[in-house]
Amino acid sequence: MSLYLKNATWIDWESLEFTKTHLRVDEGDAGLAFVDTVPASLETKGSGEQVIDCTGRYVTKSFACGHHHIYSALARGMPAPAAAPKNFHEILKYVWWVLDRSLTGNMIRASALVTALYCLKNGVTFVIDHHSSPLAAAGSLGIIAEALEEAGLSHLLCLELSDRDGTEAAEAGLEETEVFLEKHQGLVGLHASFTVGDALLNRAVSLAQKFGTGIHVHAAEDGVDEEHCLRDYGVRVMERYRDRGLLDLEKSIFAHCIHLSEEERNLVTASPAWVVQTPESNLNNAVGILNGRGLKRLMFGTDGMHSDMLRTAKTAFFLASQSGGGLSPPDAYLRFRNVHRYLAESGFSGDGDNNLVILKYDSPTPFCRDNFAGHFVYGLEARHVESVISGGRLVMDRGRVLTVNEEEVLAEAGEQAAALWKRMSGGRKSH
Ligand SMILES: [Zn+2]
Numbered sequence: 001m002s003l004y005l006k007n008a009t010w011i012d013w014e015s016l017e018f019t020k021t022h023l024r025v026d027e028g029d030a031g032l033a034f035v036d037t038v039p040a041s042l043e044t045k046g047s048g049e050q051v052i053d054c055t056g057r058y059v060t061k062s063f064a065c066g067h068h069h070i071y072s073a074l075a076r077g078m079p080a081p082a083a084a085p086k087n088f089h090e091i092l093k094y095v096w097w098v099l100d101r102s103l104t105g106n107m108i109r110a111s112a113l114v115t116a117l118y119c120l121k122n123g124v125t126f127v128i129d130h131h132s133s134p135l136a137a138a139g140s141l142g143i144i145a146e147a148l149e150e151a152g153l154s155h156l157l158c159l160e161l162s163d164r165d166g167t168e169a170a171e172a173g174l175e176e177t178e179v180f181l182e183k184h185q186g187l188v189g190l191h192a193s194f195t196v197g198d199a200l201l202n203r204a205v206s207l208a209q210k211f212g213t214g215i216h217v218h219a220a221e222d223g224v225d226e227e228h229c230l231r232d233y234g235v236r237v238m239e240r241y242r243d244r245g246l247l248d249l250e251k252s253i254f255a256h257c258i259h260l261s262e263e264e265r266n267l268v269t270a271s272p273a274w275v276v277q278t279p280e281s282n283l284n285n286a287v288g289i290l291n292g293r294g295l296k297r298l299m300f301g302t303d304g305m306h307s308d309m310l311r312t313a314k315t316a317f318f319l320a321s322q323s324g325g326g327l328s329p330p331d332a333y334l335r336f337r338n339v340h341r342y343l344a345e346s347g348f349s350g351d352g353d354n355n356l357v358i359l360k361y362d363s364p365t366p367f368c369r370d371n372f373a374g375h376f377v378y379g380l381e382a383r384h385v386e387s388v389i390s391g392g393r394l395v396m397d398r399g400r401v402l403t404v405n406e407e408e409v410l411a412e413a414g415e416q417a418a419a420l421w422k423r424m425s426g427g428r429k430s431h
Contacts, residue, residue: 001048002026003394004038005358008054013061013337016369023059027392031353050394052387058359058367062388063309064126064339064351065119067216067255067276067301070144071100071132073111074417075304079425088222088287096132097164102423103133105143110416112144113409116151118307120396120403123357123385126343126350128156128253128301130189130216134169141180152395152403154350156343158189158216161204163197170200174207181211185348187251192218193237194228198244205245214251214273214346217241220264221256222287238264247271251346255301258288269294274342277335278303279315291325292316292335299338308382309336317377329373336376354392359384 005023012019024035039049081094103111108131119127127148133140141157148155157180161173177188188208190196196204196217208215220226220237229237238247238260246252250272257268257275268275274297277290281303292298300312313336320327327335343351361367361384367375388396395403 069304
């Protein structure tokens with residue numbers, strides 16, 4: 001089945017070259033081709049071909065999220081916790097660890113489907129997720145994978161292992177990770193240094209080595225992570241990760257890295273590992289602003305706040321002057337696209353050339369290669385994403401997701417959210 005994009009203006013996502021052309025998109029490895037002719041009629045029923053008129057539209061590579069938390073999708077609008085958190089550690093204890101302990105399989109599936117819906121609306125076709133459901137670990141990654149694939153998204157999943165819920169939960173998490181990695185591409189997830197003991201850390205690294213993959217972990221998101229590490233292990237977080245072999249795994253991802261010392265930053269830059277910046281979540285938790293200076297392998301994530309990567313890039317751009325790092329519009333765009341480099345260099349599949357967005361961008365000024373970066377930070381928004389192609393398939397057509405029933409997904413999410421909030425308040429009374 002070929003998909004033809006007629007009269008498109010193609011923007012090469014790497015060179016930023018603008019080309020007026022017809023495009024043919026195919027599933028599988030065949031990917032994307034410039035073509036001189038397209039089938040004459042848009043009505044190609046039965047021919048196995050489909051033509052989309054892209055007159056006045058820009059077409060470019062779709063977007064990807066470097067660090068998401070699908071498990072938090074049902075949190076929006078939930079009742080406030082019984083006690084108001086006074087710091088980052090209390091935000092985790094009173095909000096997120098209550099939520100993730102209350103999740104069931106149905107809630108996880110609803111979270112994944114609704115996140116997939118929002119990803120597509122925002123032009124995102126690949127999600128790197130960091131999942132947590134410590135009391136419902138068995139099968140959880142499989143549920144998420146199936147839901148994302150149903151919606152037409154590609155993924156790189158992991159389960160954040162931790163000692164915070166006891167041995168049984170940690171064992172269940174290790175088992176789920178292993179079962180999942182036997183059949184899917186993925187990473188080995190860890191919560192953060194301050195909730196992971198040495199034994200679990202070592203086993204996670206062994207698992208990553210066994211499957212030839214990396215570790216995906218929060219690092220120095222808040223000062224508490226560094227303080228705990230110095231107190232319990234006598235070293236800083238990145239030194240501990242280096243000593244345990246995490247920095248030798250080239251597919252590893254460290255989320256946040258806000259409170260790293262200069263020496264720790266040097267350790268990261270000298271390693272093949274990647275860093276993810278999640279500016280809105282960092283603002284929300286008041287944990288600080290990443291200084292991205294010198295961090296070459298740096299990409300963006302949303303940390304579960306939303307699924308709009310254009311919004312994240314803008315926030316990082318506007319915040320950079322406050323961190324001492326600075327960020328030019330072209331560098332903001334590079335950081336936005338670095339996730340594709342990470343995926344390609346790591347050999348993960350699902351982010352090929354046949355993943356595209358069709359943009360209806362109503363610019364009031366000339367738009368071209370030379371001023372692309374200015375439009376990227378001041379103009380382009382998710383509302384300009386008109387249609388989305390994932391793996392060569394049209395998955396969103398003029399704002400309407402084709403792969404899943406939007407109303408049903410939202411209705412089910414609403415029901416599961418109500419059930420989750422009820423369980424959360426019940427859990428609170430018993431603690
Ligand atoms: Zn996170």
